Amino acid sequence: MTGPAKIAKPSGMKGEIKMVTSASNPAIKLVRALEDKKHRRETGLFLAEGLRTALAAAEQGRLPKTLIYSDELAEHGKLKPFLARCLNAGVECIMAGRQAMEKISRRDNPQGVIGVYEARLTALDDIPAQTGDCVIGLQMVRDPGNLGTILRTADAVGAAGIVLIDDCCDPFSIEAVRASMGSIFAVRLGKSGFAEFEALCRKRNGQMVGTSLRASQDYRKPDYTKAPTFLLMGNEQAGLPEAYENACDARVRIPMRGTADSLNLAVATAILLYEINRKSL
Numbered sequence: 001m002t003g004p005a006k007i008a009k010p011s012g013m014k015g016e017i018k019m020v021t022s023a024s025n026p027a028i029k030l031v032r033a034l035e036d037k038k039h040r041r042e043t044g045l046f047l048a049e050g051l052r053t054a055l056a057a058a059e060q061g062r063l064p065k066t067l068i069y070s071d072e073l074a075e076h077g078k079l080k081p082f083l084a085r086c087l088n089a090g091v092e093c094i095m096a097g098r099q100a101m102e103k104i105s106r107r108d109n110p111q112g113v114i115g116v117y118e119a120r121l122t123a124l125d126d127i128p129a130q131t132g133d134c135v136i137g138l139q140m141v142r143d144p145g146n147l148g149t150i151l152r153t154a155d156a157v158g159a160a161g162i163v164l165i166d167d168c169c170d171p172f173s174i175e176a177v178r179a180s181m182g183s184i185f186a187v188r189l190g191k192s193g194f195a196e197f198e199a200l201c202r203k204r205n206g207q208m209v210g211t212s213l214r215a216s217q218d219y220r221k222p223d224y225t226k227a228p229t230f231l232l233m234g235n236e237q238a239g240l241p242e243a244y245e246n247a248c249d250a251r252v253r254i255p256m257r258g259t260a261d262s263l264n265l266a267v268a269t270a271i272l273l274y275e276i277n278r279k280s281l
Helices: 026-033 037-043 051-059 079-088 098-105 144-157 174-180 194-203 242-246 265-280
Strands: 005-007 017-020 045-049 066-070 092-096 113-118 134-139 161-165 189-192 207-211 229-233 250-253
Touching: 017 026, 026 066, 026 098, 037 045, 045 051, 045 174, 051 079, 051 113, 066 079, 066 098, 079 092, 092 098, 098 113, 134 144, 134 194, 134 265, 144 161, 144 174, 144 265, 161 194, 189 194, 194 207, 194 229, 207 265, 229 265
Parallel strands: 017 092, 066 092, 134 161, 134 229, 161 189, 207 229, 207 250
Antiparallel strands: 005 017, 045 113, 066 113
16 A cells, blocks of 8 residues: 555544555655755654654644554554544544554654644744743754753743754754653744844843853852843853853853763753752742
8 A cells, every 4th residue: 555545534533544554655755754954944844753742742732734643552542532632623644554653763663653743933032031030042052862851951940941042953853852852842942143142131131141161150159030041051062152151141160079071961951950940939
């Protein structure tokens, strides 16, 4: 079978479900193409794997444009009401065989649910920042796993948003989305140059706090309660450019007692975010 076949419409559902068994099906090929950054950019779409992620997106009011699920999960208790919601909203729903699911995910043990979603970015002016809030600026982050983990942490602490500064990795890559565990749908995400990020900070009467190995101030010292905090984190290898550091109102560092002189970017960001959150409670 190369074309999708329609299967019986479930009781109470408005839409129809297509059945795909072949990995060479055009619908499967189209979804697989979204693994490529160029295709994501051209279509404005991205992939998110897993039922948990799909349910997290739905809680944020985000339903996929296309939902593909394994025939092995057809009777899953949590999938059935979600499937009904998607069908009633006009989402294209495809039930796929194991071979087709493996082709999409490129895994021997693929996730049973894959959604195709619209990639959305937030305009900088739509990112709120009040006293006690934190906006995270990530400059030249290159590792999608780090970016996804930071998205998840930002969601956990209720950060006001994340701004990707300069040439960062794609937040809608499979690796970043997977690491975010659904938080890609919950956190406001914008892109800008540094000048625009700094202008937003000044417009919100915020304080810009940058991390630096050259800083002498402990990250626990600043007062994070009197103004919105714009936390600026640098590239994994190079850190922040000197000009960006000089524009900060405060430069801080995480003290090291061992031989390591730095931490993983996602870990360091989490430490700062929880300290800002602790003082703002």
